[in-house]
Amino acid sequence: MKPASIIMIIGSALLLGLFVYPLWSIELEAPQYPNGIGMNIHLNGLEGKKKHDLQNIDGLNHYxxxxxxxxxxxxxxxxxxxxxxxxxxxxxxxIGLLGFFKGISPKWFIAWLILMCILGILGMYDFNAWMVDYGTNLDPKAIMKMTDADGNPLSYKPPLFGTKNILNFVAHSYPHTGAYMMGFGMFLTLVAFWLGNKKMKSLKA
Structure with a gap:
């Protein structure tokens, strides 16, 4: 169980990378911004990819x-x-330390992973709901009022994941370093469960 527990500890610790690196990144490309503008989404706030990117995005959104x-x-x-x-x-x-010193069941590893997956899904749902509101709840007094072929107001919601055309912009939305660290950490906890479960079965045999 000790190797499995060490992997569990490492996998969990990788989540702390989210306090250093961004979770997500959204970038906008357009002819007037040949180098693109964008923002990185951290756990505790938004940060422009370049110094004035957030200011520029707010300026565009105002119109x-x-x-x-x-x-x-x-x-x-x-x-x-x-x-x-x-x-x-x-x-x-x-939990990893308990596995190392007390030899607790690796079921605790998978229970942690399931809880983490549920929280991750809820977080993505909340993030998408915010983007829907942000991109569709528009000021009726806006300078520019764009509509589709049926006369309905356009939605400016960025994609949750992938690439989307929004007027003359191309929006890219993808995970950043923190998300990859979290994903790899969760994969390691699955490995820890598999190794721990295999060790438990060999001891019972």
């Missing part, structure tokens, strides 16, 4: 009636997510 990008204190997620991720990292490492 079509979108709200300004939220500050860290304006969204409860930016205060809750660091606590949730930090708590899950500590819990996972604690």
């Amino acid at each position: 079509i009636g979108m709200r300004k990008l939220p500050k860290s204190h304006e969204m409860w997620e930016f205060s809750a997510f660091p606590k949730i991720v930090g708590g899950m990292a500590i819990l996972g490492m604690f």
Whole structure:
């Protein structure tokens, strides 16, 4: 169980990378911005890819009636997510330590992974719901009022994952370094469960 527990500890600790690296990245390309503009989404707030990117995005959004990008204190997620991720990292490492010193069942490893998956799905759902509201709840007094062929207001929601054309912009939305570290950490916990379960079966044989 000790090798499995060490892997569990490492996998859980990788979540702490989210406190250093961005979770997600959204970039906009257009003729007037040949080098693109964009933002990185951290657990505790938004950061422009370049110095004035957030300001430029807000300026563009103003013309079509979108709200300004939220500050860290304006969204409860930016205060809750660091606590949730930090708590899950500590819990996972604690479970790994119990496996190392007490030899607890590897079922605790998979239970942690299932909980982490549920929280991840809920987080993505919340993120997508925010983008829907952000891209569709427009100011009726906006300078530019764009509609589709049926006369309905256009949606400026960025894609949750992938690439999407929005007017003359091409929006790219993909995971960043923190998300990859989290994903690899979750994969390691699955490996830890498999190794621990294999060891338990060999001891019973």
